[in-house]
Amino acid sequence: MSLGTSKIVPLEELAARVADGSSLALGGSFLHRGPFALVRELIRQGRKDLEVIKQSPGYDIDILCRAGALSRARAGIVAMEGNFGLAPWYRRAVETGRIRLEEHACASLTAGLRAAAFGVPFMPCGGIHGSDLPALNGWKTVEDPYGGGETVYVIPRITPDFAVIQANEVSEEGDVRVYGTSHWDRIMTRSAKRVLVVAERVASSASFRDQPELTLVPHFLVEAVSIVPNGAWPGSCWPHYEVDYLAVEAYMEDAAGVLRAHLDAAPEAREAAHV
Amino acid sequence: MSEWSGFSYIVTNLARFVRPNEITFSGVNSALPMLACLLAKRAYPFAFTYINVAGGVDPSPSKVPISSSDPVLAEGSRSIFANEDFYDLCTRGQMDLCFLGAAQVDGLGRTNVSCIGDWHAPKVRLPGGGGGAVMLPTARRAVTWRTEHSRRTLVETLDFVTASGGMHGVVTPIAVFTKRDGRLVLASWHPAASLDEVRARTGFAFEADGAEPTTAPIPAEAEALAALDPDGQFERDAAIRLR
Numbered sequence: 363m364s365l366g367t368s369k370i371v372p373l374e375e376l377a378a379r380v381a382d383g384s385s386l387a388l389g390g391s392f393l394h395r396g397p398f399a400l401v402r403e404l405i406r407q408g409r410k411d412l413e414v415i416k417q418s419p420g421y422d423i424d425i426l427c428r429a430g431a432l433s434r435a436r437a438g439i440v441a442m443e444g445n446f447g448l449a450p451w452y453r454r455a456v457e458t459g460r461i462r463l464e465e466h467a468c469a470s471l472t473a474g475l476r477a478a479a480f481g482v483p484f485m486p487c488g489g490i491h492g493s494d495l496p497a498l499n500g501w502k503t504v505e506d507p508y509g510g511g512e513t514v515y516v517i518p519r520i521t522p523d524f525a526v527i528q529a530n531e532v533s534e535e536g537d538v539r540v541y542g543t544s545h546w547d548r549i550m551t552r553s554a555k556r557v558l559v560v561a562e563r564v565a566s567s568a569s570f571r572d573q574p575e576l577t578l579v580p581h582f583l584v585e586a587v588s589i590v591p592n593g594a595w596p597g598s599c600w601p602h603y604e605v606d607y608l609a610v611e612a613y614m615e616d617a618a619g620v621l622r623a624h625l626d627a628a629p630e631a632r633e634a635a636h637v
Numbered sequence: 638m639s640e641w642s643g644f645s646y647i648v649t650n651l652a653r654f655v656r657p658n659e660i661t662f663s664g665v666n667s668a669l670p671m672l673a674c675l676l677a678k679r680a681y682p683f684a685f686t687y688i689n690v691a692g693g694v695d696p697s698p699s700k701v702p703i704s705s706s707d708p709v710l711a712e713g714s715r716s717i718f719a720n721e722d723f724y725d726l727c728t729r730g731q732m733d734l735c736f737l738g739a740a741q742v743d744g745l746g747r748t749n750v751s752c753i754g755d756w757h758a759p760k761v762r763l764p765g766g767g768g769g770a771v772m773l774p775t776a777r778r779a780v781t782w783r784t785e786h787s788r789r790t791l792v793e794t795l796d797f798v799t800a801s802g803g804m805h806g807v808v809t810p811i812a813v814f815t816k817r818d819g820r821l822v823l824a825s826w827h828p829a830a831s832l833d834e835v836r837a838r839t840g841f842a843f844e845a846d847g848a849e850p851t852t853a854p855i856p857a858e859a860e861a862l863a864a865l866d867p868d869g870q871f872e873r874d875a876a877i878r879l880r
Contacts, residue, residue: 391690391720392665392706417720418665418706418767439750439767441666444704445874448764456762463762465751467770467800469724488728489771492747492801498756542708543692543719600708607703 369536369581373588373630376558377403380524385413385434387475387522387550390597392420392443393605395545397528397560399593399630405429406625415475415522417468417546421597421610424449428621432461436520438468444607446614464499472549474520479552484516491515525554527579528594529587530602531565536584537577539565542600544578551579559587562602592629640853643810643877646827647782649858650808650851651736652676654780657683659733662723663705664690664768669782669875670736671705672865679861692717701865703874724771732776737769737800739781741792744841746804746814746821748773748781749795756797766799774802782808784877788840810879811835813851814843825851829879 377400380386390396401422404412413434414423420442426432428451435452442449455461466474473487486504490496496503496515506512527547531539538559540547551557557579570577593599596609613624625631641649651673655661661677663670667690674687675698688694690706697713711717718726726732739748740763748769754760773779779802783790786809807814807821811830814821823843826835828850836843854862866872 393704394691394706394708437765439665439764441764443666443706448762453762457759459758463765465756465765467766468720468768469728469771470766472721472724487771489773489775489802491774492798493766493770494751494756494798495766495770542711543717546720548719549721598708600711604709605704605707 368534369584369587370534370564371586371588373399373403373560373590376400376560376586376588377407379558379586380404380409382409383411384523385415387415387525387554388419388422389525389527389545389547389550390594391418391545392441393597393610395528395540395594395599396422396597397526397593398422398595398597399590399628400526400558400560400588401426402625402628403630405431415471415520417471420449424452425621427451427455427461434462436464436466436471438466438471442610442614444605444610446610450614450616465495467495470495470517471520472546473517475546475549475553477517477519478521479549482519484518486514487517520553522550522554524556524558525550526558526560527551528599529559529561529578530599531563532559532561532587533567533570533581534564535567536581536587537567537570538579538584539570539576540578548578551583557584559584560590560593561587562591562593562599564589590630595629641827641829641851642872643784643879644872644875645854645859645862646810646851647784647808647877648672648676648862649854650813651780651782652680652858654734654778654806655681655685656734657685660686660688660726660731662688662732662735664736665706666738666764667705667736668703668871671710672701672862672871673736675701675865676858676861679864680855680857688718688723690720692719694718701871727772728775730775730777732772734778734780735768735772735776737772737779737781738767739769739783741790741795742781742783742804742807743792743795744820744843746807746816747795747798747802748800748804749797751797751799753796769800773800773804778805780804780806780808784810784875786811786838788838792840810877811838822846823848825849827851827879
């Protein structure tokens with residue numbers, strides 16, 4: 363039985379759904395399985411004033427800063443990783459005040475997303491005691507109301523406008539399958555108002571019915587999907603491909619024209635230009 | 638004459654914190670702890686559970702990746718133990734040992750990974766909180782490493798307290814510190830350095846009762862590291878100098 367409606371749209375149309383000023387929970391971690399084709403398409407379309415919400419962004423937050431598309435970030439740890447170190451355009455954007463950072467521990471960001479996913483205004487989070495982060499962010503504590511004696515930090519709800527996930531496979535109807543670790547993708551798709559997906563390829567609806575336990579996000583949570591082979595480039599998408607370190611190295615060069623050349627070399631651009 | 642390089646010193650001494658039958662974790666941006674965990678698996682005649690940020694549980698990676706969060710680190714894993722899982726494991730008190738990065742460490746073993754200078758007008762914006770603020774106070778033991786041993790990395794006063802709770806161990810190219818009564822104390826020093834040199838290059842005061850030169854790598858440790866980095870690529874990339 364078909365559900366009758368395909369959720370597959372071109373990448374340009376997927377990106378067009380994201381208005382200026384939107385907050386985006388981006389899936390993956392550092393250089394691994396991030397929805398990078400969509401991030402680049404937002405830049406091509408000239409999007410402004412975006413917010414990234416992600417425990418461990420890197421290339422994605424850096425290129426958005428480089429393009430001037432970002433004004434805010436809620437993040438745990440930001441780096442290019444590999445041997446590339448700090449994310450240079452992100453770093454400069456924070457140091458010069460061009461973006462406003464809300465610094466999190468990865469788990470405090472997750473707690474905020476959990477609050478949204480669970481339908482409650484805040485969520486306890488372990489640890490944090492003794493850190494300067496709560497004073498910075500105005501986080502409050504509660505005493506165990508059941509008399510256990512523990513004092514716990516509570517993190518306010520974080521509701522992203524969008525979760526954008528890079529998947530291995532989707533059905534026409536928008537069911538999402540991810541191989542390997544799901545990072546924080548699951549909680550992102552449960553906390554965001556809308557869920558967009560970029561996938562390597564389409565798999566049959568029957569294959570999803572055969573192994574439903576492999577489905578990370580069911581179709582009814584998903585608004586739209588684009589199929590972009592190699593869309594996580596220059597990052598990895600296990601088990602299809604690994605990090606393209608030469609491409610990351612080329613991206614890191616601080617010179618005129620590098621960003622343009624990088625965007626033009628991306629798989630989705632080459633596909634569009636039939637290179 | 639020392640059998641240590643700065644690289645082998647850090648990786649091997651991180652591995653020496655791994656204990657039998659425990660759960661040990663390595664995370665993002667952590668190539669040296671990743672190598673330490675893989676070294677411990679090869680070199681030591683005891684079982685422990687190695688989990689990592691790629692979701693791997695006692696994986697058998699087909700190669701050692703440049704990125705310590707590479708999905709290769711979940712190859713051969715019998716389970717994907719993803720990010721939310723290992724954080725929750727830690728906060729409920731079941732993470733025995735985790736390796737956490739730091740830019741600055743103080744004498745209490747607290748860390749700064751946030752900024753150099755004022756947080757609101759930083760001279761350098763660093764990667765940020767990451768696991769630290771939640772894992773350092775809740776893990777049974779946490780260990781960090783610095784590839785530079787200096788008064789700007791081992792400091793009396795942190796520019797920002799990203800994570801409190803106190804490191805159980807700190808490894809640098811010339812020294813191994815462990816925690817005693819809530820403060821870092823020197824456990825051993827690189828045989829090519831000296832106690833005086835460690836003191837001169839450390840920004841916080843520390844006790845050194847019982848400290849001595851670090852024992853040389855045992856053959857199993859040296860062989861394991863050679864097998865993990867056969868062409869010396871990781872050692873070259875890490876570019877660790879004693880001075």
